[in-house]
Amino acid sequence: MEKDGVSWDVQYMIQLVYALVVIVVSVFSVTYIIRTVVEEKASKLVELLMVSVKPLALIVGKILAAMTYVFGMFLILVAGFGISYCVSGMFMDVSAISGMMSGMGISGGTLKIGPETLGIILISLLLGYFTFAIIAGLSGTGCSTMDDIQSASTLVTLLIMAGYLVSIFISSAGSASGGVALFASLCPVLSVFCAPVQYMVGNISFWVLFLSWVIQAAVIVLLALFCARIYSSLLMHKGGRVKLGQMISMAKEGR
Numbered sequence: 001m002e003k004d005g006v007s008w009d010v011q012y013m014i015q016l017v018y019a020l021v022v023i024v025v026s027v028f029s030v031t032y033i034i035r036t037v038v039e040e041k042a043s044k045l046v047e048l049l050m051v052s053v054k055p056l057a058l059i060v061g062k063i064l065a066a067m068t069y070v071f072g073m074f075l076i077l078v079a080g081f082g083i084s085y086c087v088s089g090m091f092m093d094v095s096a097i098s099g100m101m102s103g104m105g106i107s108g109g110t111l112k113i114g115p116e117t118l119g120i121i122l123i124s125l126l127l128g129y130f131t132f133a134i135i136a137g138l139s140g141t142g143c144s145t146m147d148d149i150q151s152a153s154t155l156v157t158l159l160i161m162a163g164y165l166v167s168i169f170i171s172s173a174g175s176a177s178g179g180v181a182l183f184a185s186l187c188p189v190l191s192v193f194c195a196p197v198q199y200m201v202g203n204i205s206f207w208v209l210f211l212s213w214v215i216q217a218a219v220i221v222l223l224a225l226f227c228a229r230i231y232s233s234l235l236m237h238k239g240g241r242v243k244l245g246q247m248i249s250m251a252k253e254g255r
Contacts, residue, residue, distance in 0.1 A: 015194075025071055027157055029067060033063055033133055039146075063137045067129060067130065163193050
């Protein structure tokens, strides 16, 4: 948290690595969630489930199940990399990897990585992951056939990529000023990528980070309620994919 304690190279690398982790867990889930929602609607199974299960519980449960599956696969991948590194170190020279990271200024001592930092990263990652998963579920509710999956997933993927590119641009421009760092940390989609990194490099305080978590949680709740309302309204829909503007109009009419 020292004023000049983190160089530009380190800040850029932290932002890049964290943004790539968000992209991996989010993009892998988008198509899977949308496909699951559409398949259940096409099979008519959801019509039977809606008799005893509320729309909110049904759609959120489906999204949580898909999130758990993809996030579990990601954790297995990371664990496999760690085990491979440790086992290879027993009979091979793997100092090149640690030397490369040290050359870029990245080390546990430099970044003060500890339980607190890991907890902040995990909370931020889960909130961002949940945000994009709910958006994917919302996009999937507007689809009535399997042919609509590609266009629906492309829209969500473009949104994720937009947040990624803006976060990388902010990091590549150098140390973010107070206003830029504050905006990047509080804007719902952009804060998914920027808020924990801006805190780690000392550009924002913990309370700004906490406020970004509160905003993300509020956005998740609102998106989940909106998704449940649209999900029940479009249960019997047959036709072209319903776009966001039409969904908003339907929610207003339903209210």
